[in-house]
Amino acid sequence: MLSPNSTIGIVGGGQLGRMSAVAASRLGFKTHILSDIPDPPAGQVASHTTIGAYDDPQILESFANAVDVITFEFENIDAKGIDLLSSIRPVHPSGHILRISQDRILEKSFLNDHDIPTTKWLKIEQPSDGEKAGAKFGYPFILKTTRLGYDGKGQAVIHNPDEFEAAFHTLKPHPLIAEKKVDFACEVSVMVVRNIHGVVQTFDVAENQHKNSILDLTLVPARIQPDLRQQVQELAIHLANALELIGILGVELFIDRDGKILVNEIAPRPHNSGHWTMNACPIDQFEMHIRAVTGLPLPPAIRHSDAVMKNLIGPEDMALWPKIMATPGLIGHLYGKEIAKPGRKMGHVNILFPYNSLPGEFGIRAMLQDL
Ligand code: ADP
Ligand code: MG
Incomplete structure (x- = not known):
């Protein structure tokens, strides 16, 4: 278990690293970001930032030596780099998991080998x-x-x-x-977290709606049969154990028209479809991840409210920001990105509802239209 004031190294400087660094700071940890772009969103809230290429051995070596444990918010660092980092400090999740999740063929092969259905x-x-x-x-x-x-x-x-x-x-x-191409009834995801002692927790299953292939809305709980939700969570726990996961992992799934569960992909890091946990759970996905990689206990991943998360994408959605701030009940989060390019994730909004009283599709759309 890492003691307070230890430093967590985070590879990647995007919004997932930013929100992980904030969660780490609440627990008294320092963070050190490694980013390959200048002024990364995560660097604005971290204790230290190193700017350099993810495949530069000197950069990786000095970064690893400056921290106590290493994690990722960006999983596409190459195998050699992961091996180098792992030779200096503990890396969670492991290089083995990163390698699997980096490659759709390795990923689907691993899942199928462990009796997890995919497309x-x-x-x-x-x-x-x-x-x-x-x-x-x-x-x-x-x-x-x-x-x-x-x-x-x-x-x-x-x-x-x-x-x-x-x-x-x-x-x-x-x-x-x-x-x-799956003719799915809906897309869902689940966040599963596991620590070094093999304690596993899963958040509630979320329903995801995409626009132009980018996540637009997440609704929690997913509007699928409760027994299906439980099956999704059990599948995620099985997967976390099979991977010997340490840290958090997002599992994206399809529910097909026959109610069959198919895993689409996995991401061994906090995930956009888990942002609802920031306001609907006492302990959110970022704190869970930080707890797991630092060896802290993992409490149950309880949700106290139902939630809708809407991504703020590009200049159109950024223009809504003043209105979001002025509307009671909308909880806004921005990532500190200077330029709102089309398609760029700038922030998100969470809206909470009492437990087990998520409004219907019509109610949700009407509410978002008012933005
Ligand atoms: P990524 O998120 O890495 O861009 P995904 O494989 O998750 O890639 O694809 C993005 C989205 O495209 C999915 O969330 C889903 O909406 C759609 N999609 C991807 N693969 C399939 C498939 N085999 N059948 C139906 N829809 C798919
Ligand atoms: Mg995806």
């Missing part, structure tokens, strides 16, 4: 594999890069055989992965 998939190595995917999944299917995708980037929907070849050459690097 049907196929490794794509050459143009002729397109026909195989079409035969296996029918059209449309989805073609994705195996690495570095986020917010729907690095993906193409293939509607007919003629579209495959161009997409195959545009998406890089190879191999790619083809996935059956």
